[in-house]
Amino acid sequence: MNKLNEIHELLKDVESGRLITRKESVELLKLPENSIEAAHLCSVANIVTRKRFNNKALMLGQIGIDMEPCDGDCAFCFFAKSFTKIKPSMLEFDEIKSRCDGFIAGGAAGVFLMTMHRFGFDWFRDMCHSLKQSLPKDFMILANVGDISIEQIKELKEAGVSGAYHVCRLKEGIDSCMKPSGRIKTIEKIIEAGMDWYTQCEPIGPEHTPEELADQIWLGVDMPCVQHGAQQRFPVPGSPLYSKGIISLARLSQIVAVIALATQNNKNQKSVSVNVSNVVALLSGANAFFPEAGEPLKEEYQENSHEAADGFTTALWRQSNEITTADCRYMIESAGFSGYVKY
Numbered sequence: 001m002n003k004l005n006e007i008h009e010l011l012k013d014v015e016s017g018r019l020i021t022r023k024e025s026v027e028l029l030k031l032p033e034n035s036i037e038a039a040h041l042c043s044v045a046n047i048v049t050r051k052r053f054n055n056k057a058l059m060l061g062q063i064g065i066d067m068e069p070c071d072g073d074c075a076f077c078f079f080a081k082s083f084t085k086i087k088p089s090m091l092e093f094d095e096i097k098s099r100c101d102g103f104i105a106g107g108a109a110g111v112f113l114m115t116m117h118r119f120g121f122d123w124f125r126d127m128c129h130s131l132k133q134s135l136p137k138d139f140m141i142l143a144n145v146g147d148i149s150i151e152q153i154k155e156l157k158e159a160g161v162s163g164a165y166h167v168c169r170l171k172e173g174i175d176s177c178m179k180p181s182g183r184i185k186t187i188e189k190i191i192e193a194g195m196d197w198y199t200q201c202e203p204i205g206p207e208h209t210p211e212e213l214a215d216q217i218w219l220g221v222d223m224p225c226v227q228h229g230a231q232q233r234f235p236v237p238g239s240p241l242y243s244k245g246i247i248s249l250a251r252l253s254q255i256v257a258v259i260a261l262a263t264q265n266n267k268n269q270k271s272v273s274v275n276v277s278n279v280v281a282l283l284s285g286a287n288a289f290f291p292e293a294g295e296p297l298k299e300e301y302q303e304n305s306h307e308a309a310d311g312f313t314t315a316l317w318r319q320s321n322e323i324t325t326a327d328c329r330y331m332i333e334s335a336g337f338s339g340y341v342k343y
């Protein structure tokens, strides 16, 4: 039996519930993205995810609430202090609330509030508390912030933040100014504090090897996350990693598929995410998107949605229009999902 036949045999077993090992994940990540074996992988992950999550999808909005040249200085990031042209700014509470209302109107289950690596903790905690009081109880407030202490995580939990996104990035400490150990410690504290941990394999570029991807994916296999997924790195003009380019949606979906199969027995997990939102990944094991804007509620918000003069979403990096809940719903429905995951 040749190696490619072995891949097909493995995928047949996996479809029946067998978990893949880290070593097998490396073999699956080595497959050429447009091969018949990669297509088989994506198809099995699609079947597994639909069964696992009862054919339900999930949308979690994202709002960047402050921005400034960031000390994290990541070599891929729009905000890295070495090369960003961004001016410091911060969203007002009413604007954050209004954007959350838009996400709720569009069917999102919660929102990630994103900051720079360093941020005003007391302001953030108090703002989360006020936001939680002013929004429907079941709408989740989630944090995507820098490394913080366990006491601070507990304070956020008290304030109504139910989960946090955190990741030890690919090439952390090489392409960033942060240490992998510090990032992993924060993840451990999130879990220890009883907060839901959201993660992804990111930011994926064409230069990352199957072994590097598998190492990073396995953090979310070994530690209990409520969401795992994959994120493509957008090449920011002027950043040191710009010339490395971007992975294709086929490659991104192949990585999503491996994540869906590697985590299929993780009982805590409610979704497999992908960023950037796209239909190919929804047919390859992903069931969760991060819309960048909710339903347009106000005329001025519609007019200014792509300018992002205050606050930010990842649309600012792409210098394009924000992906709305309506865009996401269209893709989710087109991919044949029949409803939304309940928390």
Ligand code: SF4
Residues within 6 Å of the ligand: 070, 071, 072, 073, 074, 077, 078, 079, 080, 081, 115, 116, 117, 176
């Ligand atoms: S990725 Fe985060 S930590 Fe790194 S420079 Fe950008 S905002 Fe800062």
